[in-house]
Amino acid sequence: MQLLKNIKKGSPGWFLLTAVIIVLLLIPNFNIIINLFGEAGENWEHVKNYLLINYFQNSLILVLASGFLTAFLGAVLAWIIAAYDFPGRDFLSWGLILPLAIPPYIGAYVYQGMFSYTGVLQTFLRNSFELSLNQSYFDFMNLRGAIFIYTIFLFPYVFLMTKAFLAKQSASLLESSRLLGKSDSTIFLKIILPLSRGAVVAGSSLVMMEVLNDYGVVKYFGISTFTTAIFKSWFGMGDLATSVRLALMAMLVIFVLLFAEKMLRGGRKYSYSTSNIRPLSRRKLEGSKKIMAQLFSYGVFFFAFLLPTVQLIYWSFLSRGGELMETLYFGLTSFLTGGGAAVLILTGAVIVATTARMSSGFISNLLARITILGYSIPGAVIAVGILLFMLQLDQVFAFLQSGFGIEANIVLSSTLLMLIFAYTVRFMGIAFNSVNSGYEKIGENYFEAARTLGKGVTETFFKVDLPMLKPALMSGFLLVFIEIMKELPLTMILRPFNFDTLATKAFEYASDEMIYRAADLSLLLILFSAVAIYLITHRRKRREK
């Protein structure tokens, strides 16, 4: 009865479209999961006996350490930016998101290249001062190095979410604490941190998923993790069943961690008794405190963005700029593919999110879970699910063609459409979250008013909801765009003939140990993403003013 009521509120067209999208999202995942129910692959025993413990340890260390450090770094920086005022604060409030523009694998190549024996630093010391350094201090190619790379290039996830959360908090809490004579560090540890725990955890769980699924960094550094085991047993031993088992175990690790955190947090929830919230006002910093805040924030910005970018510019100069026209061509391909796919993904996300809004809590929760599924499975594993699905579709088309005597030869696999579909499966969750949070901000009042005035669901959507959703759509679009620009495994496996993006080309050069040739490609990629970040943050600012 409850369900029936819900459907009445919506319209069958929306539900139908949503159902189609959900089925499309689920099939590739289903293609993969079905492998679990066959017998274990022939290599499973071997993998289990010799590799699993080591891989498990490494993955766990990487995930926990990166998760914890990004949480710390992101939360502290968000607090500094949200609560204090000092010269450069306005720039840093978006500048600290910029590291997100640098894909971790490129960051890894840059840092290793910079600090290695043949890198700028050591060469300079050797040639100018005949100073030889102990190599082990400058060794990035180990667990420590990987954690460093993940932390500096992924902390913006936590920073972004925590900053947005703090901006909505009431000033009265802070003022009361200050009146009661608490120091700022006590306030941060005792009040701000517990209060924003949800946002911090949400950000660092994104980081943990990225780390667990990352392949570029660990491959280059030669660290064995779950992901390397997945690739080893699948591509190395041709054993998909074993690799799917490993992929699902990896997901389990994340779920256990998140569940444990939720249990620890318990049912604690914080809310204000008044709806009239005065936002946090920033305190002007003076003297040594000002310098410390600047030193810390600019320091992070320096290592996580400025230094790698400058090094890339220098390398691009060393390789004499490479082939400019070629670079621009790949840039255009990336831009069009990323932009086109992002439009498509956002359209799908709006349809699903609108349906979710019209549905009961259970269904809308379920929809949210399904859309994020593609993001939590390693990209390479999804790629095969997609390929299988497209091949199945091709067979259906072939059957229809022979049945109806149609001349046209429709082949979907090995086309750009397949790749765009793959992006959709992978990044739908991100788009959905953006749209959904947009809807949450709008609330239901306008929607209900329009409906009461006799407008249909679809008309209400186009005339009332869509215009109000625009900012959320824009930031959703840009987020998805950045992700696609950086995306590697799906593009590598599913791309059509004669197709290269900035990311694949840069990775090819870099993994071929021609990092200098990768430099200008990486720079253009970073530029695109950086502009997208600038647009997201500055739209928000303009609205706030």
Next chain:
Amino acid sequence: MKKLITITILISVLIGLGTVAYAAEEVNLYTNRHYDTDEEILDRFTEETGIEVNVLKGDSDQLIERIAREGKNSPADLLITADAGRLHRAKKREILQSVESEVLNENVPANLREQGNYWFGLTVRGRVIVYSKERVDPAELGGYADLSSDKWQDEILVRSSSNIYNQSLLASLVSIYGEDWAEDWAAGVVDNMARKPQGNDRAQATAVAAGEGDLAIMNTYYLGKMLNSDNPAEVEVAENVGIHFPDGENGTHINVSGAGVVKNAPNRENAVKLLEYLSSASAQKFFASANYEYPVNPDVEASELLQSWGDFEPQNINLTELGIHNETAVKIFNRVGWQ
């Protein structure tokens, strides 16, 4: 109604995007190579034959997986990839077909192609020992067996065993000396390692120059790349290390990058033509030197740089053996803890 029309147009455009237009004469190449000189070679092939070449680049293992999954609908005609172990894997997954060609038999020596002609080597590289010119007297060096001896305690630098080059090296030793010997040898090398395996082949040579160990195991072409690097510091490293071709018992381990015609190749004839062209004297010189490798074609001389390194005696086995023993090699690595 307007919306409906828009949607219809959108869908038709998407399907149009998805439909591959089949040109008259073409060949679809799946390759792991990405050198700029390759483009020139392929362009010349098109000029001479009128056959368009469509290129799909990717990671070797993933290309193989993709062809296997595409099955009989695969558009792939020719697969180019590095390492005999990998080519064998492709054959085992039943994605290649046997090719009888006079031209190929003449251009590619018998031990550098698959016994049943499922794949053909195109370029040759050696896996050699690189040593510090300062600290090591090359007279002390021997064959691979020597690397497990106590005198190299904490001196050996080598990359991870997940890398196919190491797997093929060990597979060659399994083929020559048997599994037990190979396992003892691998355990001995692990004992002698200067550090946990990390980084790529270049990183090993750099570590030798930096004094982290005296010896590194690496492929010849990486040294060529370092000597021609844009980074002056890397050139210096390459100049400070010497190259030693393992001799003694059974010569230097060699490997190939090679190609095979795909089982369900829609343009089989064109694929064979392209393969023959790549093995021909005129293409071989550029194809091999693009990556500082030795040509397979005995009529073609190696580049000057490679000749300056001197002659060497290759292991006397058919490269098919590398694939046959790959799985054994991988399992040995895991058992002896070679990361």
